[in-house]
Amino acid sequence: MAKDKALTPRSEDFAAWYNEVVLRAELADYAPVRGCMVIRPWGYAIWENMQRALDDMFKATGHENAYFPLLIPMSFIEKEQEHIEGFKPELAVVTHAGGKELEEALVVRPTSETVIYSMYAKWVQSYRDLPVLINQWANVMRWELRTRLFLRTSEFLWQEGHTAHASEAEAQEETLLILDLYRRFMEDWIAMPPVTGLKSESEKFAGAVRTYGLEAMMQDRKALQAGTSHMLGQNFSRQFELKFQSEQGREEYAWNTSWGVSTRLIGGLVMSHGDDSGVVVPPKLAPSQVVVLPIFRSEDDRTGVMAAAERVTNALREVGVRVRLDSREHLSPGAKFWEWERKGVPFRVEIGPKDLEQGQVVVAKRVYAEGEDRKLFLPEAEAVARMPVLLEELQSGLLEAARVRREDASVRGGVDSIEALGEALDAGAGFVYTGWSGDPAVEERVKEATKATIRVIPDEEFRSPSAPTTCVGGGAAKMEVVWARAY
């Protein structure tokens, strides 16, 4: 059966490996509509865990959820000039409904700034109604030509935050608060440490004053834009008459921010931690952190083994571990082993008759360092007691490994021409830090020559110890930037 074939190794064809692992770990499948996907239960359960964590963080910082309509009048989308230019090529359009042609075409939301700020304009009269801090969990649609499961699909799930503030400073503060929140989420939950910073003009969101991005490095050293936080200024509030009476009694336009992360993060998780055996799900996001496998051949052994398996399962649950007892009998232990390996469950606990005799269980690690023992043979009580610690160690180990991988594949200094940049990338560099004059023409030339783009103008803590003085395109540098080939 195709299911039991080994995955294409990452070193051979990373893109093929990615598709196979997503399909065979049952994270997602292709939908019958071009460019769309089905998120299968295992993938969706990871998304639910991401949602829960992010939602708690949003609420802890004063945000509330709401729901705005899927369909947006075409005239709304067209109001903000840069916005429509950015999104027009990707729109899916409803022209008929209820058996009739519509007077005005409706767009399936590609993002909801327009319809949301039109509503805020109804709700906000005074500075006392501000700030408005609302988030929405929703599906959006951007008709993409080249699609990849999770990474770029015509429909995807995301959250989009939309806020309105009385001052520019407050809006800027919100933009950065969310940038930091996203960063903590990606580090603490996905174990995927991003580099953060400002986007260049050419890469910013269509309609924003400035966009901040979070860029994570995948195992193939390409960058994944994992989230963005936009300071929108008054661009949308002017178009949608989102005005308020200030404390001084003046009529002013509100200041907006918007920000989002999507199911793309699941793709980032896979490409950050997966290996040639399958996905590795960080413990905090794993739908099951431990799978208990009872192993027996004879009916004689069954009773004792099953009793022990149930006892361990309950004991693990009691210490707060998300655990699943896999008692399916039509599958061999090996088949189960490979299934959970592919799906990335952090630990297996195997219990057989010999283990019972020896008063132990086997704890098998999904991830282990070279030279490290893959299996621990532990008394039942000790296995249970140690499991929360093992899970924490794995979580922080994955983050540390990803950070080391990122920095090992980052080049800082010494790259001061477009040729040198191309060579560094071809030699395996992921993120290349160089000086930049700020001239968009340099970005264009680099992109043409190397396929790399400016991922971010890095925030202070990511900058190189000594600021580069020359632009990679020649002349003096005004700032440091991070170049990478990106998803």
Added chain:
Amino acid sequence: MAKDKALTPRSEDFAAWYNEVVLRAELADYAPVRGCMVIRPWGYAIWENMQRALDDMFKATGHENAYFPLLIPMSFIEKEQEHIEGFKPELAVVTHAGGKELEEALVVRPTSETVIYSMYAKWVQSYRDLPVLINQWANVMRWELRTRLFLRTSEFLWQEGHTAHASEAEAQEETLLILDLYRRFMEDWIAMPPVTGLKSESEKFAGAVRTYGLEAMMQDRKALQAGTSHMLGQNFSRQFELKFQSEQGREEYAWNTSWGVSTRLIGGLVMSHGDDSGVVVPPKLAPSQVVVLPIFRSEDDRTGVMAAAERVTNALREVGVRVRLDSREHLSPGAKFWEWERKGVPFRVEIGPKDLEQGQVVVAKRVYAEGEDRKLFLPEAEAVARMPVLLEELQSGLLEAARVRREDASVRGGVDSIEALGEALDAGAGFVYTGWSGDPAVEERVKEATKATIRVIPDEEFRSPSAPTTCVGGGAAKMEVVWARAY
């Protein structure tokens, strides 16, 4: 300001009351697209609490969540004959995407049987792959002519469960398991006790073999179809080649069920418990169960009152109460009072300087019986300690009141003609139980004459003590049915 105007009383115009209360409690607002709504934070937080409770119940009964695409090829929807006939008039259709006309039009899902069973057909080969027990939380679109916030909108949020089984008996069991789950949810959480039973042929889901419904009685005595659970037989599996190899090695079609409840439940909550002051949210679903209102005029009083308010807030949180401290200073106590009254927060705790002097706080009930004291004056510690009990008493009190209201407005026996049925309804009956021959022509005649329809053929426990012998349309009765005018 319009906001401070009293609501239209229910007795004067129930429909106007409903719209006003939904808007002014900030549960929802009209969207700029015809027939669509915006669910505002207060309404959405109620929906989140409903989702959490239902989701836990689904998972406890072995269901998993997944996500299927929004857009469905027109050819899929057309495969099942009754299905397309039922849904065609309500479809919203995407004809253009990515700047081009599509080769095949795509339908914005009105429900997802077709696309979901086409996927199950890929995933299921053997009886060992069954049952498939999947639920999806999603938005759906049905282009409605006459819309009402929450009750009937072109777009709404819901969950749709879709299962596949190896036998008819298992599918039937699942259909009834969910019917019972929904019923428990509506009783235990919304305090909205439905009558359950089978739908007549003319009212069943387009494509189902049989549909079970849950019908709740609103305060205007109209019925609200609050949820449905469908036994689909093999109707869809045949169209989508959802086959499996049975334990005996035969190729067979799977048996399907589907079931859903939607944001319509929020409308049901409002019309079950609301009064002329606003919404009443049952404690288990209330985003805030208690609002603490510090009341002071002078700066001298502020410190002591605020300290007490914070102390009570924290103490209530510690005993597991969802509590909000309303310390907004630009609103008068009266304005806050009316706002929380409209929004339906179960209890207010008011704390002023005089209360402090007397070592007490005021607990004001959102709901109280005639003659009952509306306010309790309690020592701080006692107010905190009693709050969980007060909340439980309110929750069960609301359910009991709704049950009594429903039964008081139900007529059983004595109605054996269409004229008598019309008279009973005009005289204020909600649910009228009569005999029925099973002849669809009788349903038609009743509908024309009285606007009532058969809501359900009631499950055993809802049937009248003595079974009716004559059909309301004349002749012998084959069964008892429940008639009502419905939303």
